[in-house]
Amino acid sequence: MVHVFKTYPSQISALSDITLEISSGEFTFVAGPSGSGKSTLLRILSCAEKPTRGEVVVDGVQITHPDFTKIHQLRRRMGIVSQDFKLLRDRTVNENVAFALEVTGHTRREAKGKASDMLRRIGLKEREDAPILALSAGEQQRVAIARAMVNSPSLILADEPTGNLDAKTTLDVMGIFSDLNHQGTTIVFATQFTGLIKRFPYRLIPILNGQVSDGKKVDTDEVREVKAGE
Amino acid sequence: MTFFLQYVMRRAFQNMMGNLFPNLITIGIIAVSILIFSTFTLLAFNLTNFLKIWEDKIEVIAYLKRGTPSSEVEPLLDRTRLLEGVEIVRYVSPYDAMNFMETKLGGQKNLLQGIQPALLPPSFEIQLKKDYRNPAKIDEVVGHLRETAQFEEIQYGQEWVDAFSALVHTLRLTQWILGGLLLIAIVFITSNTLQLTISSRREEIEVMHWVGAGPGFIRVPFYVEGLIQGLLGGGLAILFLYLLHQGLLLHIPPSMQAWLAKVPILFLPPETIAWILLGGTVLGFFGSFVASTRVLRYK
Ligand SMILES: Nc1ncnc2c1ncn2[C@@H]1O[C@H](COP(=O)(O)OP(=O)(O)OP(=O)(O)O)[C@@H](O)[C@H]1O
Ligand SMILES: [Mg+2]
Numbered sequence: 367m368v369h370v371f372k373t374y375p376s377q378i379s380a381l382s383d384i385t386l387e388i389s390s391g392e393f394t395f396v397a398g399p400s401g402s403g404k405s406t407l408l409r410i411l412s413c414a415e416k417p418t419r420g421e422v423v424v425d426g427v428q429i430t431h432p433d434f435t436k437i438h439q440l441r442r443r444m445g446i447v448s449q450d451f452k453l454l455r456d457r458t459v460n461e462n463v464a465f466a467l468e469v470t471g472h473t474r475r476e477a478k479g480k481a482s483d484m485l486r487r488i489g490l491k492e493r494e495d496a497p498i499l500a501l502s503a504g505e506q507q508r509v510a511i512a513r514a515m516v517n518s519p520s521l522i523l524a525d526e527p528t529g530n531l532d533a534k535t536t537l538d539v540m541g542i543f544s545d546l547n548h549q550g551t552t553i554v555f556a557t558q559f560t561g562l563i564k565r566f567p568y569r570l571i572p573i574l575n576g577q578v579s580d581g582k583k584v585d586t587d588e589v590r591e592v593k594a595g596e
Numbered sequence: 597m598t599f600f601l602q603y604v605m606r607r608a609f610q611n612m613m614g615n616l617f618p619n620l621i622t623i624g625i626i627a628v629s630i631l632i633f634s635t636f637t638l639l640a641f642n643l644t645n646f647l648k649i650w651e652d653k654i655e656v657i658a659y660l661k662r663g664t665p666s667s668e669v670e671p672l673l674d675r676t677r678l679l680e681g682v683e684i685v686r687y688v689s690p691y692d693a694m695n696f697m698e699t700k701l702g703g704q705k706n707l708l709q710g711i712q713p714a715l716l717p718p719s720f721e722i723q724l725k726k727d728y729r730n731p732a733k734i735d736e737v738v739g740h741l742r743e744t745a746q747f748e749e750i751q752y753g754q755e756w757v758d759a760f761s762a763l764v765h766t767l768r769l770t771q772w773i774l775g776g777l778l779l780i781a782i783v784f785i786t787s788n789t790l791q792l793t794i795s796s797r798r799e800e801i802e803v804m805h806w807v808g809a810g811p812g813f814i815r816v817p818f819y820v821e822g823l824i825q826g827l828l829g830g831g832l833a834i835l836f837l838y839l840l841h842q843g844l845l846l847h848i849p850p851s852m853q854a855w856l857a858k859v860p861i862l863f864l865p866p867e868t869i870a871w872i873l874l875g876g877t878v879l880g881f882f883g884s885f886v887a888s889t890r891v892l893r894y895k
Pocket of ligand 1: 378379380398399400401402403404405406407449558
């Protein structure tokens with residue numbers, strides 16, 4: 367993305383002049399304190415939000431081009447874990463994961479089977495038929511992750527996917543993300559949790575007040591904390 | 597393709613079941629609207645049919661002046677036959693007229709005692725060619741007949757036919773005006789129910805957007821829902837109309853039955869039924885289309 371600005375209608379400037387490139391196959395942390403613009407950045411990448419200014423190219427497609435309309439085709443190559451899960455409360459765990467496949471042209475049986483596999487992988491196989499509301503926040507988060515991964519996307523945009531997980535499941539989930547990354551999946555991972563960044567030696571894009579911070583321009587405790595991962 | 601159909605039907609069915617009450621109300625209102633429209637259609641259809649039968653039977657009777665010498669009858673007959681639009685001309689002599697009246701009066705034929713056949717005027721019964729059995733053409737033929745001096749009076753049921761066809765005209769007009777209003781009503785109501793369905797599926801639609809479901813996968817189930825509402829509403833309306841029609845036939849007083857034997861009360865012909873069902877379906881579809889352009893924006 368090149369010189370991207372995002373100003374919300376309320377005149378809150380969430381991103382200003384962000385320029386960055388994430389290569390295919392890379393695992394990237396986007397880190398910064400609450401309100402720094404991580405979600406906004408990911409929402410722009412997933413075409414959920416249009417930048418106020420600037421150009422964005424995702425997977426070779428210029429999504430800021432006025433003629434760009436095939437959002438759904440691009441989204442099928444993406445797995446999105448949103449900060450607020452966006453699970454369907456009146457469906458079971460398996461149905462939630464299978465839903466992603468069913469509405470993108472897979473048969474019901476196929477969808478159910480693949481969803482089962484993915485849930486096994488993420489450690490929720492036993493809870494497969496439970497209604498979503500019977501799950502803890504951490505379990506719901508893992509369902510959201512399973513749904514993002516079930517259609518084997520080439521890019522995963524995960525917004526604080528470990529925000530509600532305990533230390534052990536966080537590591538499990540990180541393990542899954544790492545595996546996927548080894549298999550070639552590009553991963554953009556937003557977090558404010560510095561422990562993770564210290565632990566996993568992936569590329570870090572620190573964000574502060576809507577700007578990519580190089581640690582020199584602004585020198586606050588928060589940045590030092592973020593930079594601690596490097 | 598079959599998979600997509602299965603998917604669409606399943607989703608449409610789920611949506612309808614999830615919003616059963618509004619759906620039933622909608623189908624009910626569509627059914628009532630279409631029932632009103634098709635009742636008028638049926639009425640107009642039967643009256644038109646009646647009018648046709650009636651017009652088919654129309655005859656012009658030209659009474660000759662009393663005492664027209666029989667030597668003049670033959671050439672006059674020939675001349676009348678040659679008139680444009682005339683198919684058959686039958687000469688009814690005073691004796692024939694007498695006989696006819698006698699059979700008509702049956703047991704009361706003594707009423708005719710003392711009446712001399714010669715008192716009755718001889719007449720020509722003129723049957724017109726099929727194309728001439730309508731108001732404008734009849735007037736044309738009658739005009740020609742009036743030019744013949746030997747005809748004293750010319751009778752035909754034209755006034756009645758005119759009045760009746762004016763009635764049918766009004767009915768048809770009412771049918772279409774009403775149809776127009778109901779059409780708007782149906783689109784309005786299906787679009788409203790569909791907006792309800794769509795907003796109750798807001799979360800699902802959002803997830804569908806997230807996971808990259810194509811517009812077809814998101815929209816077509818709603819279109820199908822509107823379509824089904826229209827079709828079911830139309831079907832119910834036709835069913836009710838049929839029951840009504842049957843019930844009416846059963847309750848016709850015997851005194852009218854003999855008369856009606858000549859003029860059957862028909863039900864709508866299959867192609868009209870098909871048109872009405874198709875109309876309902878298209879309107880339902882259109883309603884859901886309106887709803888989805890109003891509330892389903894692709895994000
Ligand atoms: N829809 C919105 N309308 C208006 N302002 C918004 C909207 N979304 C975010 N913002 C504002 O933009 C700024 C960046 O928000 P963003 O959600 O990107 O932060 P974040 O880094 O994801 O924070 P967190 O770690 O708490 O999730 C914040 O000041 C926020 O208040
Ligand atoms: Mg956020």
